[in-house]
Amino acid sequence: MSEVTKLFKVTIDNITIDVAPGTTILNAARQIGGDVTPPAMCYYSKLEGSGGKCRTCLVEVAAGSTADPRPMPKLMASCRTTVMDGMVVKNITSEKVTDARNGVVEFLLINHPLDCPICDQAGECHLQDLGYDHGKEGTRYEFARRTFEKEDIGPYIQLHMTRCILCYRCTYVADQLTDKRVHGILDRGDHAEISTYISKAIDNDFSGNMIDVCPVGALTDKTFRFKNRVWFTKPVDAHRDCETKGCCGKATLWLRGNEVYRVTARKDEWDEVQSFDGKPGWICNACRFDKKKTSDWVVEGLTTINRHSVIGANKYKALQMPKETVKEVMGGRDPKLLMNIHNVSEVNNPAVHLSEIEGPAQMSDFKNSGEHVEGAGESTQWGMKK
Amino acid sequence: MGRKLLLDKVHVDGIRSYDVYRREGGYRSVEKALKSMNPDAVTDEVKKSGLRGRGGAGFPTGMKWSFLAKPAGVPRYLVCNADESEPGTFKDRYLMEFIPHLLIEGMIVSSFALGSNLSYIYIRGEYAWIIDILEQAIAEAKQHGFLGKNILGSGFDCEIYVHRGAGAYICGEETALLESLEGKRGNPRIKPPFPAVKGLWDCPTVVNNVETLAAVVPIINEGAEEYAKIGIGKSTGTKLMSACGNINKPGVYEIDMTIPVEEFIYSDEYCGGIPNKKRLKACIPGGSSVPILPANLLLTTAKGEKRLMNYESLSDGGFATGSMMGSGGFIVLDEDQCVVKHTYTLARFYRHESCGQCSPCREGTGWMEKILLNIDNGKGRISDIDLLWDIQRKIEGNTICPLGDAAAWPVAAAIRHFRDEFEWHVLNPGECLKSNYGLAHYADEIHMPLIA
Numbered sequence: 036m037s038e039v040t041k042l043f044k045v046t047i048d049n050i051t052i053d054v055a056p057g058t059t060i061l062n063a064a065r066q067i068g069g070d071v072t073p074p075a076m077c078y079y080s081k082l083e084g085s086g087g088k089c090r091t092c093l094v095e096v097a098a099g100s101t102a103d104p105r106p107m108p109k110l111m112a113s114c115r116t117t118v119m120d121g122m123v124v125k126n127i128t129s130e131k132v133t134d135a136r137n138g139v140v141e142f143l144l145i146n147h148p149l150d151c152p153i154c155d156q157a158g159e160c161h162l163q164d165l166g167y168d169h170g171k172e173g174t175r176y177e178f179a180r181r182t183f184e185k186e187d188i189g190p191y192i193q194l195h196m197t198r199c200i201l202c203y204r205c206t207y208v209a210d211q212l213t214d215k216r217v218h219g220i221l222d223r224g225d226h227a228e229i230s231t232y233i234s235k236a237i238d239n240d241f242s243g244n245m246i247d248v249c250p251v252g253a254l255t256d257k258t259f260r261f262k263n264r265v266w267f268t269k270p271v272d273a274h275r276d277c278e279t280k281g282c283c284g285k286a287t288l289w290l291r292g293n294e295v296y297r298v299t300a301r302k303d304e305w306d307e308v309q310s311f312d313g314k315p316g317w318i319c320n321a322c323r324f325d326k327k328k329t330s331d332w333v334v335e336g337l338t339t340i341n342r343h344s345v346i347g348a349n350k351y352k353a354l355q356m357p358k359e360t361v362k363e364v365m366g367g368r369d370p371k372l373l374m375n376i377h378n379v380s381e382v383n384n385p386a387v388h389l390s391e392i393e394g395p396a397q398m399s400d401f402k403n404s405g406e407h408v409e410g411a412g413e414s415t416q417w418g419m420k421k
Numbered sequence: 422m423g424r425k426l427l428l429d430k431v432h433v434d435g436i437r438s439y440d441v442y443r444r445e446g447g448y449r450s451v452e453k454a455l456k457s458m459n460p461d462a463v464t465d466e467v468k469k470s471g472l473r474g475r476g477g478a479g480f481p482t483g484m485k486w487s488f489l490a491k492p493a494g495v496p497r498y499l500v501c502n503a504d505e506s507e508p509g510t511f512k513d514r515y516l517m518e519f520i521p522h523l524l525i526e527g528m529i530v531s532s533f534a535l536g537s538n539l540s541y542i543y544i545r546g547e548y549a550w551i552i553d554i555l556e557q558a559i560a561e562a563k564q565h566g567f568l569g570k571n572i573l574g575s576g577f578d579c580e581i582y583v584h585r586g587a588g589a590y591i592c593g594e595e596t597a598l599l600e601s602l603e604g605k606r607g608n609p610r611i612k613p614p615f616p617a618v619k620g621l622w623d624c625p626t627v628v629n630n631v632e633t634l635a636a637v638v639p640i641i642n643e644g645a646e647e648y649a650k651i652g653i654g655k656s657t658g659t660k661l662m663s664a665c666g667n668i669n670k671p672g673v674y675e676i677d678m679t680i681p682v683e684e685f686i687y688s689d690e691y692c693g694g695i696p697n698k699k700r701l702k703a704c705i706p707g708g709s710s711v712p713i714l715p716a717n718l719l720l721t722t723a724k725g726e727k728r729l730m731n732y733e734s735l736s737d738g739g740f741a742t743g744s745m746m747g748s749g750g751f752i753v754l755d756e757d758q759c760v761v762k763h764t765y766t767l768a769r770f771y772r773h774e775s776c777g778q779c780s781p782c783r784e785g786t787g788w789m790e791k792i793l794l795n796i797d798n799g800k801g802r803i804s805d806i807d808l809l810w811d812i813q814r815k816i817e818g819n820t821i822c823p824l825g826d827a828a829a830w831p832v833a834a835a836i837r838h839f840r841d842e843f844e845w846h847v848l849n850p851g852e853c854l855k856s857n858y859g860l861a862h863y864a865d866e867i868h869m870p871l872i873a
Contacts, residue, residue: 087611088779090819109818115611138815142784175808178791201777220606220777223589225787227777 043120047071047094048128048364060113060124061092065305069360073126074136074165076143076250077202078114079307081315085207086114089200090139091165095132098123110135128364133169140169145176146225147251148197156252158265161306162200181225188218188231189238191257191324192246196228199253205229205245212317213239229253240279243323247300247308258324259297265289268296269390270338270351275322275331282319283311287338288329291390295327304341304357352388423677424651426639426659427632431519437554439561442522450641451567454530455575458641463534467637469645471657476502476593476630477708477748478823479732488617489535490625498626499537500602501528501634503544504586504593508709508770509750512661513631515673517544517551521558525581527634529567530641532579535627540579543598545586555583590774594822595628597776608778609822630748632661652678656731660749662691666704667755669693678731682706683720685730686753699755702860703839706735707747709767710827712834713760714744715863723867740834756860761846761853764835765793771828782825785816789832796843799850806843810836839863 042053047064048071054063062080064072073094078086086092092114096107101121110132113124126132144166151157183196201220206229209216218231246254268289277284289297300308300318308316326332341355361370377384384401392400435441442448454463468483489497501524505513517524524542532540544552559581562568570578584602586592592601596610599621620626636658640648649657656678665671668686670693676685685691686701695701701716721728723742728734732746754763772786789812795801813829813836820826836843841861846853 087821090780093819112611112821135815135819138819139780142780142788142815145784145788176788178788200780201783203778222777223591224772224775224777225783227783 041120043118043122045118045120045122045124047124048126048360049366050360050363054118056117056120058118060094060096060111060116060118060122063118064113064124064126067360068304068358070127071360071364073113074161074168075114075305076161076165076200077204079204079207079248080305081307081310082204082207082248083211085202085204087112089143089202091136091143093132093135093139095125095129096122097125097129137169137171140165141171141175143200144170144174146181147200148180148182150198153261154198154252155255155260155265156198156249159306160252161250183228186230187257188245188254189242191243191320193255193257193260194229195253195255196230197253198251199229200251201227201229202250204248204250205254208245208248209242212241212244215239240319240321241281241317243320244300244308244317247302256297256323258327263289263291263296265297267291267389267392267396269388270340272301272335272338273329273332274335275326275333277319277322279319279321281317282322283314283316284318284322285309285311285316286318286322286332288332288334290329293329295329295332298323298326301338304355351390423675423680424659425675426643426648426651427516427523427635427661428520428673428675436520437522437558439522439558439565442520443565446642447522448526448562448565448567450638451526451529451533452573454533454641455573455577460534460536463530463641466645467534467640470640470648471645471652471655472633472636472640472648473655473657473732474630475632475636475660475748477507477710479746482629482633485617485629486531486535486627488615489627490618491536492625496539496622496624497535497537498621498624499528499532499535499540500595500598500621500626500628501540501542501631502593502595502598502628503542503548503631504598505548505631505748506545506590506593506774507748507750508767509665509705509752510663510708510748511665512663512673512749514548514551515663516631516635516661517548518554521551521554522562523635523638524555524631525558525562526567527637528581529562529572529579530637531627531629531634532581533575533577537627538578538580540581541602541621542581542583543586543592543602544583545592546588549585552583552585559583589776590770591776591822591824594824597822598628599626608776609824611821653729653731654733656733656746660730660746662730662749662751664692664751664753666751666753667695667699667758668753669696676730678729680730681720681727682730682735683727685751692751692753695753695755699757700860700864701753702756702758702863703754703760705744705750705752705754705831706730707745708750709752709770710830711745711747712740712743712830713754713763713838714834715838716860717864717867718742718838719744721867725867740830741837744834757857759797759853759857760835760839760842761793761797764832765790765797767831768793768828771824775824775828779821779825781816782820782828785812785825786828788812789828793832796846797853799846799853801843801847801850803844803847805847806836806840 045063050067073092075092076089093110094113096111098104100119186194188194206219221230246256268291270287270289273288274285286298287301288295303309337353339353339355340351381401430445464486472482473479589607591597592607594609597607601607616626651658659675659677662674674691687694703715704719705713722737735746737743768790772790775782775786777783792805813832816825817829842858845858
């Protein structure tokens with residue numbers, strides 16, 4: 036390399052970072068990590084053309100660039116806006132952004148069934164996370180929610196359109212990963228739906244990846260439906276020699292005891308499939324749906340869960356907590372911990388690993404653990420083991 | 422009597438045919454441009470004329486043309502947006518139906534200026550009979566050497582094709598139009614890149630409204646200076662207005678943008694007043710998506726000046742006390758009309774036409790429609806009015822394309838100016854089904870400067 040590319044300096048929520056030209060604001064924020072990163076429901080870095088639709092990643096551009104420091108008049112979709120040198124972006128420090136994002140979350144939830152107690156996605160659902168961060172406790176929507184009949188998309192996948200937020204990710208998977216796209220969006224507006232033409236089943240080797248990219252519980256794995264809650268299962272990294280062309284053979288097995296309940300692609304901290312050798316690690320349907328014995332796989336060890344999500348909330352042995360940026364955003368001030376929930380409730384005692392509980396969890400499972408929450412009452416962030 | 426540039430020959434017998442159109446001076450601008458001017462000179466002429474886009478946004482056409490990227494070896498396209506679907510707007514239909522050669526002539530000159538050898542007219546499918554008229558006009562123009570290879574010996578080749586839409590309002594948005602033209606689902610693209618850089622088939626593209634392209638003809642024929650003399654300030658030339666609603670003479674009128682709104686409504690030359698001696702209550706001056714104004718603010722601005730029919734005057738006062746020229750769909754409401762019902766009708770339209778791509782518009786338009794229907798049916802609550810305001814506020818500006826804004830503005834303006842009518846509906850649930858709020862104070866003279 037004879038020429039060094041000049042990096043662009045961009046400031047997001049008072050934190051400055053140097054990124055390569057062409058980087059989007061969202062990806063720059065992901066390089067910083069933590070709360071500074073806008074949520075993304077439709078953008079998926081491994082799917083070309085995705086993004087811009089859900090509007091949850093809207094940010095305020097307070098200064099366009101050093102050359103043209105004027106603020107941008109509208110909030111911008113950070114996943115589709117590239118950074119300029121000297122750009123100043125406000126995400127969590129902007130009231131406009133918080134207001135608009137609360138609005139988007141409310142819009143996404145008005146037609147969502149909120150059937151989390153029976154939804155397989157619960158625990159790893161982006162809409163849950165988003166609702167947790169930005170939602171209101173009540174709803175202002177008083178009308179019947181739109182509903183659809185459940186539909187089978189091929190032998191392994193069930194489409195529960197009622198839960199869909201129309202992020203279009205699955206159509207990009209079908210477009211970019213499989214040979215022939217036989218599903219897409221029908222109709223317009225709030226009556227638009229994902230569907231296969233004339234119920235044509237999706238039958239190809241990679242259709243299962245649609246389940247992994249779905250941010251909500253609209254596309255679920257029929258071999259796992261209602262079998263278990265994800266937070267009771269233990270994820271381990273495993274691989275096998277897969278002969279399917281294009282399959283990386285590296286997966287995460289979700290175990291309860293020694294039983295494999297579910298196989299998914301390996302996810303990174305943004306819940307996107309990890310890349311191996313520069314290529315997204317998609318897995319084929321044989322690996323996902325048919326290889327449900329530990330003997331089918333070479334188990335490497337516990338999967339590190341490092342996602343800031345409901346499932347990331349101290350339920351796994353190999354857990355990496357998300358990077359904290361709040362102190363930096365607040366100019367060095369430490370946020371004050373008002374109350375540690377574990378001081379008043381024994382439920383979900385972080386010392387108890389849910390995948391080790393046999394049968395349904397009981398109150399006694401937490402009481403009899405005998406361990407006390409370390410750090411409780413001190414001013415650490417989460418009141419738990421680091 | 423205002424000057425007419427586009428519709429002056431429209432009543433000549435047989436003007437739809439090439440022979441009559443040519444005899445009346447048609448295709449002079451093609452001869453002038455191709456024989457005596459170069460493409461940049463044509464663009465300069467359009468720039469100097471001050472012509473602003475007639476599709477609704479009012480962006481200066483010459484400037485739009487000069488943004489067109491011109492990389493070597495890459496084709497450029499001109500696309501005529503004839504997907505006129507805004508409720509209340511029907512000016513392009515009139516122009517294309519009665520004087521189709523004017524559009525073809527304007528398109529040839531514009532294609533020459535932009536270097537487009539392949540130009541498209543994207544027309545809404547509901548205008549089925551006009552497609553035949555346009556194709557006939559294109560065939561005649563080609564037969565007489567104004568289209569095809571080496572037009573008038575200038576070395577410039579140009580073909581025009583008519584492409585028919587399939588009934589979606591959203592395909593009038595320029596990037597959705599391009600998607601549809603490419604044979605895809607008509608979802609608006611995320612900008613940037615803008616069509617001037619990456620448009621049709623990823624090539625530089627200019628999308629212009631029918632009336633804009635037709636206006637290029639008089640600009641070239643008469644010269645930019647002459648054209649710019651008509652009108653006031655930045656509103657140059659003439660504008661087609663399609664007037665409808667409670668008026669005696671609904672129809673398409675060509676105005677020169679210097680006349681007061683009051684004259685346009687009451688003079689016999691234009692709308693001819695309101696039937697049955699009713700009084701004016703409200704008006705949407707520029708097509709369904711622009712803010713509705715009560716009679717008092719429509720006729721005079723908040724500063725107390727007479728409001729004129731042009732871009733600046735109609736938007737005087739911003740959205741607090743003004744509206745927009747928009748696409749010229751002039752909808753008049755008399756004292757018997759109910760603003761709540763009217764707003765509900767528009768909300769229903771936008772809900773039906775939202776493409777569903779981005780969340781605020783997809784979910785918000787449906788929500789607003791349902792609340793408005795409740796209020797209209799006497800089932801509303803006072804808090805619903807604030808809720809509506811909050812919903813529209815969260816849609817506006819947060820969507821991919823302007824349809825979100827177009828859906829939010831009519832609701833916002835109705836609440837801003839007619840809040841007491843909404844409240845009356847809520848407080849008189851039985852009464853509102855039988856009668857309506859009437860004119861109330863909406864035509865009263867305004868003494869205090871209004872602050873929204």
